[in-house]
Amino acid sequence: MSDYADLLIIGAGPAGMAAALAAAPSGARIVLLDDNPLPGGQIWRDGPQAKLPAQARQMREQLLGLSNVRHHADTRVIAQAGPKQLLLEDAERGWVMTYETLILCTGARELLLPFPGWTLPGVTGAGGLQALIKGGLPVSGERLVIAGSGPLLLASATTARSNGARIVRIAEQASRGAVAGFAAQLPRWPHKLLQSFGLFDHHYRTGSHVLEALGSDRLEGVRLHQQGKVVELACERLAVGFGLIPNTQLGQALGCALSGTALAVDAWQASSLADHYAAGECTGFGGSELALVEGAIAGLAAVGERDAAQRLWPQRARWQGFADTLNHAFAIAPALKQLAKPDTLVCRCEDVAFQALAGHADWRAAKLASRCGMGACQGRVCGGAAQHLFGWTPPVPRPPFSPARIETLLCLDDTPPL
Ligand SMILES: Cc1cc2nc3c(=O)[nH]c(=O)nc-3n(C[C@H](O)[C@H](O)[C@H](O)COP(=O)(O)OP(=O)(O)OC[C@H]3O[C@@H](n4cnc5c(N)ncnc54)[C@H](O)[C@@H]3O)c2cc1C
Numbered sequence: 001m002s003d004y005a006d007l008l009i010i011g012a013g014p015a016g017m018a019a020a021l022a023a024a025p026s027g028a029r030i031v032l033l034d035d036n037p038l039p040g041g042q043i044w045r046d047g048p049q050a051k052l053p054a055q056a057r058q059m060r061e062q063l064l065g066l067s068n069v070r071h072h073a074d075t076r077v078i079a080q081a082g083p084k085q086l087l088l089e090d091a092e093r094g095w096v097m098t099y100e101t102l103i104l105c106t107g108a109r110e111l112l113l114p115f116p117g118w119t120l121p122g123v124t125g126a127g128g129l130q131a132l133i134k135g136g137l138p139v140s141g142e143r144l145v146i147a148g149s150g151p152l153l154l155a156s157a158t159t160a161r162s163n164g165a166r167i168v169r170i171a172e173q174a175s176r177g178a179v180a181g182f183a184a185q186l187p188r189w190p191h192k193l194l195q196s197f198g199l200f201d202h203h204y205r206t207g208s209h210v211l212e213a214l215g216s217d218r219l220e221g222v223r224l225h226q227q228g229k230v231v232e233l234a235c236e237r238l239a240v241g242f243g244l245i246p247n248t249q250l251g252q253a254l255g256c257a258l259s260g261t262a263l264a265v266d267a268w269q270a271s272s273l274a275d276h277y278a279a280g281e282c283t284g285f286g287g288s289e290l291a292l293v294e295g296a297i298a299g300l301a302a303v304g305e306r307d308a309a310q311r312l313w314p315q316r317a318r319w320q321g322f323a324d325t326l327n328h329a330f331a332i333a334p335a336l337k338q339l340a341k342p343d344t345l346v347c348r349c350e351d352v353a354f355q356a357l358a359g360h361a362d363w364r365a366a367k368l369a370s371r372c373g374m375g376a377c378q379g380r381v382c383g384g385a386a387q388h389l390f391g392w393t394p395p396v397p398r399p400p401f402s403p404a405r406i407e408t409l410l411c412l413d414d415t416p417p418l
Contacts, residue, residue: 005099007028008030008086008103010104011106015291017063018293019298026304028068030068031071031097033075033088034072038060039060039071040060041280049133049135051162101276101303110241114344116340120215120218121218122218126239127244130239133160138163144236145239147209149242149243161201168203173208173209173332208226210238219237248261253401255272265277289322297312341354346372350373363395366386
């Protein structure tokens, strides 16, 4: 079975939704696909315990009302089927989508750094816990420690608290000076200043980070370095996030160049590959406001509306300024590279410990010697950690990009050569 889109948008978070809405008035046949059941991405993730903001609901309704935009939910990209062709799979079928122009809006995922005990049940990512709670995980009455870096810790605490969790500590690794400097800049973005008042929590401590998750069969407590002292706190849940890493794998596999750890784009959000654009956090962490304006620029540029796209450049520069200020203030301290002990697992899918990786020249050598990154997550977790710990560039992923049914893979045989 084959299918066609003038404009294919991968990822229906703020960037992808904004791209589709901006491109739709052109009349182009647009397909917006996402591996989640509902549009919204990470920040506007839906679920039984989620409260969606009005902006997210409005954007969803607008998209639903557009006859030239099709939304494919719960759909994954399995492989490249040919030039400008992707093999897709949902719960019922596999099929090939041919497109003229593509916008990658694949977002970012959490950076999880290994520390002793991080694989104990009860320990999750900070954004991961938030996603679980929105999806229905009951946390009422549970004691929760949140650690790591950046505003996502506070957002996660807010979601947990409003669902009945008891916040015991929020340990921010950035120094008091760095956080105060960031807060002093916030009046430049009044909306962010206002948001920060709602997020404040008196359990917040700067200059603090996790040392060890304690417990035998499941989490019972956490040992923290807290402003120069070592403290132990009893808790049922520990949520740890050290910032975000861009999801570049699909872009890399298609041939888009990287700039640092993100997909490289120009002022039009065009990638290094002709007719392929990228927007939002796959091009670097910046928050939902930056993702929205980048998505709109990419959508307009992709359908030839360059004047309208250019009018949004000042708005993008304003939110890029916020992103730069935030990334500077919450840069991960080098001390956090020392959290793992020799026997701490780095690749939890294949049980590969830190000592089996240290000393290798690069990711490929480590993978060949240890099976690191060859398990179910295909290096999505340990690849990011190894990049941070050892400076190894993650390899370009090979298809299938996610587990697929045999019938889906057989569609590749039906694809006529171009
Ligand atoms: C776990 C987590 C929780 C977060 N929570 C908050 C929060 O509470 N508040 C806040 O301000 N910021 C939060 N952020 C930051 C947030 O990611 C951004 O500010 C914003 O959502 C970025 O928008 P985006 O459109 O670039 O990407 P995203 O919102 O990440 O959207 C990308 C979408 O693309 C989909 N996707 C990716 N690859 C593929 C593929 N190959 N095939 C199909 N679909 C694909 C993803 O499932 C996702 O739905 C969170 C980030 C993470 C990782």
